[in-house]
Amino acid sequence: MSGAKLAVLIPVFFFTSVISVVTGSTSLITVPVMIALGIEPHLTVATNMLALTFMSVGGSLPFIGSGVLSRSRLLPSVVFTIIGSGLGAFLLLSVPLKALQITIAAAMIPSPFSLY
Numbered sequence: 001m002s003g004a005k006l007a008v009l010i011p012v013f014f015f016t017s018v019i020s021v022v023t024g025s026t027s028l029i030t031v032p033v034m035i036a037l038g039i040e041p042h043l044t045v046a047t048n049m050l051a052l053t054f055m056s057v058g059g060s061l062p063f064i065g066s067g068v069l070s071r072s073r074l075l076p077s078v079v080f081t082i083i084g085s086g087l088g089a090f091l092l093l094s095v096p097l098k099a100l101q102i103t104i105a106a107a108m109i110p111s112p113f114s115l116y
Contacts, residue, residue, distance in 0.1 A: 016029045
């Protein structure tokens with residue numbers, strides 16, 4: 001990856017991680033930026049998911065010692081999340097490139113229900 005692309009992606013990922021820990025929707029910014037820079041859609045989604053993993057861990061750390069998290073629900077949630085994520089990643093690899101591009105573009109269209 002070129003230095004110019006990294007110069008764009010690093011601030012975009014930093015900015016969206018700071019904001020998205022509170023509000024979510026980081027993928028609405030990072031995925032289109034990566035695709036606009038010519039990164040292949042399968043790699044774009046995989047990179048975004050990896051970034052979301054670290055963002056989620058970083059955003060969860062302050063809550064660990066505060067007693068907000070239910071430890072009895074934590075392990076099953078992590079196990080089901082890992083299983084579901086793994087299955088989703090394998091499915092992503094079987095989706096044709098054109099179908100993935102259309103799906104990503106359609107997902108970026110705001111829903112009228114998201115305003116409420």
